[in-house]
Amino acid sequence: MFRNNYDNDSVTFSPQGRIFQVEYAAEAVKQGSVVVGIASKTHVVLVAIKRNAEELSSYQKKLFPIDEHVGIAIAGLTSDARVLSNFMKQQCLGHRLTYGRSMPVRTLVDMIGSKAQINTQHYGKRPYGVGLLVAGVDDHGPHLFEFQPSGMTEEMVAFAIGARSQMARTYLEKHLDKFAECDREELIRHGLRALKESLVQDRELTVDNTSVGIAGAADKAGKVEPFKVYDGQEVAAWIESVADDKEAAPAGGSGEGETMEVDP
């Protein structure tokens, strides 16, 4: 079971200069189901595959709203994500109370980065076993951040974490240049296509296992689209618009997606 003598705690380096506990935490992220995030100039979306423990059980939520303007997608230990999500909610609320504005996304991400890093440097603590994609909008526009258990945070144009996420990342890299100019619906479809790439054989996107979360930056009138998570029937039209047979005839496919707008 043990790989070596240097993985008992997160304060001991291996002779090769590695900290195995932190690397194992990164493995925990890869066990979680895949989540994808993409940012354009106007919007940022998160899409996720939900898992159910067994046929009879419900699906584990993957996307969580943090504040009006921020949401997260999680991959890894859900219970660790709960701690981080509660912390982020409190910080955002506190910032709103003291300054009367929404917290800048980078400030928020830096806070969880520092919090997670401390866990990798104290004896008796363990790193968080969860990776996050943090999506939000602020005065600088839409943002997408990746958060790793090591405490590393990075701003991304598009990213995917979780099981088989490499397939999704390959898709994202291929279409990287298009994202900036995408509108809301196109961005969601790109997200869902990336998600489909990472699915195992004979599994597919359904209204039960797919979550979509969106936030939009302030438009010309200064109106911000708050972060909102869409589940169940709300995502049916989007899933339909990226169905394999629709993709074969792109003209009809995209038209279908536009007409089946599900915004309430």
Place this chain on the structure above:
Amino acid sequence: MDHRPQAWGRPRDDVYGPYDASYLHTSMPKTATQSPIVTGTSVIAIKFKDGVVMAADNLASYGSLARFTDVKRLRPFLSTSVVGFGGDVSDMQFLDRHLTELAIDEAYEAEGCSAGDVSSSPSSTSSSDSSPNKNGQLNASNLHKYLTKLMYRRRNSFDPLWNQILVAGFDSASQPFLASVDLRGTAFTSPSLATGYGAMLAQPIMRKYAATEEDAARLTREEAVKVVRECMKVLFYRDARSLDRFSLAVVTKDGVEISEDEVLEEQSWAFAERIRGYGTQTV
């Protein structure tokens, strides 16, 4: 060995004598600032169509003694807002250092964000308009909210910061913003505001020009500056703790302009002779 845990780690009573806890039981409650010592008098401010004008004289009084005549009581914040302090000068200096720290933190964060903007990041959005709020830094309204919380917290710990503060700048909708907060954390806004003696003497004059937001939105910068200068003159005539040298700040979308050595001009003391009890009189 003493088996009682509360005795562990303490000097032994049989060697050092019993512990002297008398310092913990003072006869008086803990006291903090009970009254201001060195004080600044009025701060006045009025909105106009593209910003806010604020003024305060350069005097710090020690009681009725005009002790310091070169104290700057207006300070810019992030070159988008102005804060004016009335009341205790040491508390003003504390707040000044505190706000400097806050501004540095804020500037670092903004730098981090804009560094992201320069690269291929998608976040360099359509925020092309040059309004002061779009840089994502704290605007005057945010700053005022923060100062309100700070002042109210200090009041609740019975250690108030003995100031009344005016904050001028722009709100998140890029409209001129002017608000006040005092040592109790009481906060309000108005098209024109004045602290201390100014609330009695200058406020009625400023209200003649800007009674409502609509009136203020019609005032030009020149008119607003003229009104404020007039008010400073009236204050110098009638407020015994005032000075004829003052600072004048104008906040617009282009930034903050503060001139710190303004002098009252065209004074006329003719009225003084007609008032019994005003100034030195031989009768």
